[in-house]
Amino acid sequence: MGVCLGVWAIRFGKVLGQMRRAHRMLFVPEVVMLRMHLMDFGSTEAARSKVFLRSAMVAAAFAVLLWQGGPSLMAQATPPPPPDTTPDAGGPASDNGSIVVPKKKAAPEEAPPPAPVAPKIRNPEGLPPVSIVVEVPEVTVDVGVLLEKTHQFVPNLQAGNFVVYEDGKPQKVIGFKRTEAPITALMICEFASTNYQFIYDMRNAAYSFAEQLRPQDYVALMTYDMNTKIVADFTQDKREILSAINSLRIPGFSERNLFDALYEGLDRLSRIEGQKYIILIASGRDTMSKITLDKMLDKVKKTPNVTIFTISTGQVARIMTEGRGGWGGEMRDMDYLQADNQMQNFARMTGGMYFAPRFVAELPDDFGAINSAIRSKYELIYHPTNSAQDGSFRKLEVKLVDVEGHPLLITDEKHKPLKYELIYRNGYRAKQEVE
Numbered sequence: 001m002g003v004c005l006g007v008w009a010i011r012f013g014k015v016l017g018q019m020r021r022a023h024r025m026l027f028v029p030e031v032v033m034l035r036m037h038l039m040d041f042g043s044t045e046a047a048r049s050k051v052f053l054r055s056a057m058v059a060a061a062f063a064v065l066l067w068q069g070g071p072s073l074m075a076q077a078t079p080p081p082p083p084d085t086t087p088d089a090g091g092p093a094s095d096n097g098s099i100v101v102p103k104k105k106a107a108p109e110e111a112p113p114p115a116p117v118a119p120k121i122r123n124p125e126g127l128p129p130v131s132i133v134v135e136v137p138e139v140t141v142d143v144g145v146l147l148e149k150t151h152q153f154v155p156n157l158q159a160g161n162f163v164v165y166e167d168g169k170p171q172k173v174i175g176f177k178r179t180e181a182p183i184t185a186l187m188i189c190e191f192a193s194t195n196y197q198f199i200y201d202m203r204n205a206a207y208s209f210a211e212q213l214r215p216q217d218y219v220a221l222m223t224y225d226m227n228t229k230i231v232a233d234f235t236q237d238k239r240e241i242l243s244a245i246n247s248l249r250i251p252g253f254s255e256r257n258l259f260d261a262l263y264e265g266l267d268r269l270s271r272i273e274g275q276k277y278i279i280l281i282a283s284g285r286d287t288m289s290k291i292t293l294d295k296m297l298d299k300v301k302k303t304p305n306v307t308i309f310t311i312s313t314g315q316v317a318r319i320m321t322e323g324r325g326g327w328g329g330e331m332r333d334m335d336y337l338q339a340d341n342q343m344q345n346f347a348r349m350t351g352g353m354y355f356a357p358r359f360v361a362e363l364p365d366d367f368g369a370i371n372s373a374i375r376s377k378y379e380l381i382y383h384p385t386n387s388a389q390d391g392s393f394r395k396l397e398v399k400l401v402d403v404e405g406h407p408l409l410i411t412d413e414k415h416k417p418l419k420y421e422l423i424y425r426n427g428y429r430a431k432q433e434v435e
Contacts, residue, residue, distance in 0.1 A: 137387055137431065139166075141380045142179070142275065142307075142351065143398050144373040144423035147410075151369030153376040154410065154420060157400070161408055165397040166384055175381030182216035183277055183374050184234070187241075188265050190258070190282035190313065192225040193251040198283055201313035201357075205281045206245045208363040212371050213238050221245065224261035226253040226288060258282055259289035259296045262346070266303045277374055278308045280346065284339025293342070300349050301393060302429050309370050310343040312356040319358070351425040373423055391432035398424050 141164060145154040159176035187209065189202050206221070213219060221232040221244045232244035262280065269276040291299075300308070318336055340356065347354040353373060355366040384394070400408035400422065410418045 137384055137389065139171075139382055139384055139428065140175075141382075141396060141398065141424055142377045143380060144351070144377050145400070146369065146373060146421055146423065148419040148421055151365070151372060153372045155376075157378060159380075160403065161400050162378065162380055163399045163401055164380055164382055165399070166386065166394050168395075168397075169385055171382040171384060173380050173382050175379070177379050179377050179379050180375050182214065182218070184218045184272060184274065185220075185277040185279055185374075186265050186269060187219065187221045187279045187281065188261055189221065189223050189248070190225075190256055191223040191248050191251050192256045193254045194256070194283075195314065195317055197317040198314040199248070199251065201315070202281050203245060203248060204360050205311050205313065205357070205363055205367075207242070208367045209279055209370070210238060210241045210245060212367055213241070222261065222265060223248065224257060225251055226255035226257055228257075228261045228264055255288045256283065256285055257289040258284065258286040258342075259291040259293065263291045263296060263299055266299055266306060269306055270303055274305065276306050277352075278306060279370070280308055280310045280343070281313060282310075282343070283314050283336070284310075284312055284343040285335055286339075286342075297345070297349070300346060301427070304428065306350060307352045307374075307425075308346045308350045309352040309373075310347045310354045311366065312340060312343055312354070315356055315358040349426055351423050353423060386430075389431045389433040391430055393427055393429050395427040396425060398422050 143162065145157060146152065147154065155178075159173055162173060162176070164171045164173060187206060189206055191199065191202065210219070215236060215238075218234045218236055219232075219241055220230065220234040221241060223229050223231055231247065232240055235241065262278070265278055269278070286293075322333055344354045346352070353370060355362075355369075357363055357366055380398070386394070400420075402408050410420055412418055
């Protein structure tokens with residue numbers, strides 16, 4: 001039994017040594033002492049058994065101690081890390097230490113400034129709240145500058161070259177730009193049963209205008225005899241306009257109510273915003289309109305942002321039958337002279353142009369001039385010195401001047417003077433103040 005206990009103690013001592021080495025706690029003196037006791041008391045078997053029993057008890061006590069307090073002992077055996085002596089401002093902790101970048105201190109968040117207090121305005125005692133609204137009138141004038149011979153647009157003019165007069169008083173131009181934009185136009189064509197030459201000229205003129213349309217343009221077609229008819233409403237499809245012109249074959253009545261048709265056309269265009277144009281293709285005669293010439297001219301003055309271009313038809317037929325004598329021939333000639341005068345007035349009052357082509361070959365050049373006048377213009381803006389909103393008619397006049405204030409001289413490449421014309425509205429009607 002003693003031998004068994006000795007063997008067991010030796011084996012337990014080996015296990016204990018492995019555990020101690022694992023926990024970095026080697027109890028070398030205790031093992032040496034155990035071996036010395038075995039050597040000293042090896043002569044007597046009873047004494048050797050006591051020593052083995054005592055060693056076993058000591059080994060068991062140490063095993064229980066390691067089992068319950070091993071981690072704490074290991075933690076006590078592990079030396080603590082050195083304290084951090086790095087200064088806050090950075091730099092090495094000792095003579096041979098590493099350099100540390102100083103830590104950035106978080107800036108304190110500043111509170112946003114308070115919103116300013118709105119000033120309190122108090123009305124005088126006994127006075128109810130009153131708001132004052134001042135409406136400053138603004139006038140826009142579209143001016144076209146064309147050469148008289150070629151009808152070409154004159155470019156590269158500056159704001160200082162334009163002088164605007166309202167009722168004879170110069171105005172200060174505050175806005176100036178050159179505009180070139182798509183058009184919104186209404187073609188009004190005379191389609192009456194009078195003479196085929198008039199219908200022939202009307203169809204050719206309408207075709208020439210429709211051929212020069214661009215994809216962004218809006219155009220409508222209206223015809224008239226004794227009644228008015230919308231043949232094609234506003235569209236961007238050029239083919240639809242050409243098809244509508246081609247459908248004008250057989251007219252219905254011989255009466256020509258020009259004033260009624262033009263009045264209705266102006267009324268329709270007044271509902272559309274922006275600049276609009278009327279292409280009036282007619283003989284200019286009126287036979288049975290309910291609207292008189294005075295009312296027609298007043299309507300033209302009151303309708304803003306509408307420019308009328310007129311093309312007279314039947315010039316060849318008029319030339320062939322002119323001066324035949326007789327009461328009927330003289331009255332007819334006077335009627336056509338009056339018709340030409342009316343067509344010119346419609347164009348001049350709105351800043352348009354008047355044409356009286358005799359041959360078909362003249363139409364492309366005439367409508368080329370109309371396109372140049374429509375698409376390329378100078379836009380002038382000013383605040384009138386007469387700010388009264390009394391509904392009165394204000395007469396406009398525009399002149400071209402040079403730097404010194406003299407009339408502007410335009411020359412060609414050979415320094416020969418070129419004649420030019422200014423196209424603009426001859427006036428406008430001020431707004432009527434509503435009480």
